[in-house]
Amino acid sequence: MTSRSTAQDLDRDDPLAHWRDEFVLPDPDLIYLDGNSLGRTPKRTVEAIRHVIEQEWADDLITSWWENGWLDMPLTVGDTLAPLLGARPGEVAVHDSTTVCLFQLVNVAIDLSGGSVVAVEATEFPTDRYVIEGISRIRPGISVRHGLDDLTGVDVVVRSHVDYRTAAVALLAEETARAAAAGAITVWDLSHAAGVVELDLDGAGVQLAAGCTYKFLNGGPGSPAFTYVRSSIVETVEQPIWGWFGQRDQFAMDNPFDARDGVGRMLNGTPGILGLTGARCGIELSAEAGIGAIATKARALADFGIDLADEFGLECSTARPPVSSGGHISIIHPDATALQERLAERKIIVDKRDPDVLRFGLSPLTTRFVDVFEGVSALAGMLDA
Structure with a gap:
């Protein structure tokens, strides 16, 4: 033994x-x-959050949005994360919950496909299924199909790269290509893969993906999730949640909404700086290791x-x-x-x-x-x- x-x-x-x-x-x-549910606390996170609270927030106050880089944190943290995903600079934003990110991306995929059938496994992680079912309630004509074996007539596929029950790994490139051959766009959930699996989103031909940062990336409880949009399609993307951080000139208050360039168009409301600080520390630690x-x-x-x-x-x-x-x-x-x-x-x-x-x-x-x-x-x- x-x-x-x-x-x-x-x-x-x-x-x-x-x-x-x-x-x-x-x-x-x-x-x-249980680090696959909530990662442990990096020591550097404690110090970084203390600095944000005691110096950047308490002392620098509103100027921190400009002087300390708060305005661009969803994108700068995204660029730090990108190499861990096999993504390019400018393709990742860290900004909201996984649920919100998936909601945005499934809607984007439906629009890009021009279709109406979304396929997901009946055993998929609950949030993914709930998001799809919720979208089908508010978008007339959208239907949900359970099962991925036969993708005939499917327009959008939503699936996890790593199964949350068994840790089984889906073949990223092969399954992305199989869906594409059937005329479908795949939205990948990387929540149980990011920070523990070597990923090559670019090489695998992935167009859309999302995932959390509080598991293997050790970002902290409720740390913001990430959105990946392939650079070759990002300028054609119209996401459903419009907010002032996704506006080209967010301080032109009287202007109609005009989506900013790049993956920044996926942003919506004001980002949580403390959560982003924790996410950045955990991501940097993994990148260094x-x-x-x-x-x-x-x-x-x-x-x-x-x-x-x-x-x-x-x-x-x-x-x-x-x-x-x-x-x-x-x-x-x-x-x-x-x-x-x-x-x-x-x-x-x-x-x-x-x-x-x-x-x-x-x-x-x-x-x-x-x-x-x-x-x-x-x-x-x-x-x-």
Whole structure:
């Protein structure tokens, strides 16, 4: 059987191990395996937000919109994020919730396609399904089709790159091309992929994508999501939520709406500067560590966790990488709710998805191999007791 010393050896040889020191870890005994839902707190975020509050807001006040770059933060943070997505400068904006970003992009895709049929899996993440269903209520003639196997007659496809239950990875380039061959535009949800999977949106031919920053990018609770619009189509995009930050000259108050150039046209209301500050810090940290190294460790953590599940006789629904992302492994048990609570009593935090899924999050910058060993072995011990 794999032992704790095996995990310790893997941690000793881990080239990313020192990045854990970049995070606030107030309880050394806590085993946190839920970074795929909410990433840990970077130390630099605490300092950066303190500076924004005490200096830029308290002292510089309104001048911070110009003097401290607040006006352009959704776009400058977007340019920092772009390389982690395989995107170009000027193609990413960090600005609102994932729900709002998806609402904008699905509407954009419908308009670009000139069609009326939107396809989504019945098991897709709830927000994605809710957004589509909501749009079908307010746009006459829009219909929703469940299932992606047959795209005949489909105009827009909405799907996650990484499945939130199993961590299975959809083939980005192949599936984008398959939809395009059927005459459909794909809107990709990258929420469970950004910051843990090596992405090449440009090379994959992706046109539209959105995702959150509070999971593997460690942006903080409710940190703003991002929108990606391919540069070759951005000037043809007309998004549905008009606000003064999306206006070409936002201080020409009496002018009719005129969308600004580039991905900035996706902006709407005044951005939350504290949330953007947290997002920027988490994104910068991941960029410094390197998405290649992060993705490599994620796959290794997943393989290790699956090995343990196999050895302990646990039912794991996550396939090995590269079929899965490495961002988490899912263990199936009918008493998942009670088991999650018992693990929490032992200071082992995992996620749960009804009715029977325990998700062990594997956030590479903060998760150690020994954490995975302790979490999986503790679960196995509870089942054997």
